[in-house]
Amino acid sequence: xxxxxxxxxxxxxxxxxxxxxxxxxxxxxxxxxxxxxxxxxxxxxxxxxxxxxxxxxxxxxxxxxxxxxxxxxxxxxxxxxxxxxxxxxxxxxxxxxxxxxxxxxxxxxxxxxxxxxxxxxxxxxxxxxxxxxxxxxxxxxxxxxxxxxxxxxxxxxxxxxxxxxxxxxxxxxxxxxxxxxxxxxxxxxxxxxxxxxxxxxxxxxxxxxxxxxxxxxxxxxxxxxxxxxxxxxxxxxxxxxxxxxxxxxxxxxxxxxxxxxxxxxxxxxxxxxxxxxxxx
Numbered sequence: 001x002x003x004x005x006x007x008x009x010x011x012x013x014x015x016x017x018x019x020x021x022x023x024x025x026x027x028x029x030x031x032x033x034x035x036x037x038x039x040x041x042x043x044x045x046x047x048x049x050x051x052x053x054x055x056x057x058x059x060x061x062x063x064x065x066x067x068x069x070x071x072x073x074x075x076x077x078x079x080x081x082x083x084x085x086x087x088x089x090x091x092x093x094x095x096x097x098x099x100x101x102x103x104x105x106x107x108x109x110x111x112x113x114x115x116x117x118x119x120x121x122x123x124x125x126x127x128x129x130x131x132x133x134x135x136x137x138x139x140x141x142x143x144x145x146x147x148x149x150x151x152x153x154x155x156x157x158x159x160x161x162x163x164x165x166x167x168x169x170x171x172x173x174x175x176x177x178x179x180x181x182x183x184x185x186x187x188x189x190x191x192x193x194x195x196x197x198x199x200x201x202x203x204x205x206x207x208x209x210x211x212x213x214x215x216x217x218x219x220x221x222x223x224x225x226x227x228x229x230x231x232x233x234x235x236x237x238x239x240x241x242x243x244x245x246x247x248x249x250x251x252x253x254x255x256x257x258x259x260x261x262x263x264x265x266x267x268x269x270x271x272x273x274x275x276x277x278x279x280x
Contacts, residue, residue: 001093004084008101011080017070018105021063025109028059029116052120053137056113057235060141061177064106064148069169071105072098072156076165091275099153099267106149110141140238140255144231147259150266151231157274173232180233183223188245189213228254231262 012018033052075081075098084094114134152169159165191214215223227233228251237250 001097004089004093004097005100007080007084008097009104011075012071012101012105015071015074015105017067017074018108021067021105021109022112025059025063025112026116029056029113030119033117033120053114053117053134054238054241056110056117056137056141057144057238058177058232059113060106060109060145061148061232061235062173063109064145065152065169065173066166067105067109068102068149068152068156069159069166071102072153073159073161073163073165076160092271095153095157095271095274096267098157099150099270102153102156103146103149106145107142110138110145114138114141137238137241140234143256143259144234147231147262147266150263150270154266154270154273157270158277176230176232177236180227180230180236183227183230183233184236184240184249186213186215187220187223187227187249188243189215224249224251225254229258229262231259234259 029052032055081094081098085091151172155169155172156165159168190211192209192211227237227249234255237246237255240246241250
């Protein structure tokens with residue numbers, strides 16, 4: 001197992017897609033925090049440093065599927081996985097070593113984002129929520145990154161063609177992001193709405209009326225549970241942490257517990273399925 005992991009890390013070190021992913025992550029984080037400061041200085045809207053740290057969520061939810069599909073697809077196309085099995089490595093060890101390699105790579109992307117965000121301290125000052133707030137955002141990012149790694153490792157190990165695996169990962173990632181956005185936007189709908197009308201040349205609001213798009217119970221509880229459990233849903237909640245609706249929607253216990261359970265279950269399922277997969 002340790003030899004397989006070392007071999008995986010060596011391939012990761014030589015991986016061009018991973019180097020590109022690291023550079024893109026760093027550039028995006030730097031652009032986010034420094035351009036954000038420029039925009040806030042013109043608009044007069046001041047955001048704390050952690051606002052840009054939470055932006056990591058949606059970005060990672062996009063780049064992790066792309067990298068994972070390409071990395072594992074290259075393992076198949078280069079014959080690395082087949083060679084590991086030919087020399088007698090257990091399938092479980094092959095799967096776990098690949099999963100751990102992907103996790104280390106994806107956590108490297110998380111580290112790159114947050115380290116680049118810290119370069120904004122001279123302009124923004126220390127996080128308003130303190131080090132504890134920044135640490136919580138980092139913990140959430142780590143947990144849902146592990147969950148995403150488990151999902152896309154499972155997908156990548158089941159698809160032997162690199163191009164197909166990368167496309168399938170991107171499509172699944174986009175579907176998950178759209179699903180998270182759909183749930184979040186629906187949960188943000190107010191229970192009542194008022195319309196603006198002009199009476200005698202003055203703008204006034206009508207009496208509040210029930211909002212037909214408001215999601216009531218029991219659907220609301222179901223939407224909320226799914227959103228907090230979905231890795232991309234957590235990413236969207238992170239990106240909108242300073243929105244007035246987020247405290248009512250977010251459930252910190254689910255956001256912390258769900259990724260752990262998902263990672264364990266998906267890894268166990270991946271080991272079981274890969275153990276029976278025909279690699280001819």
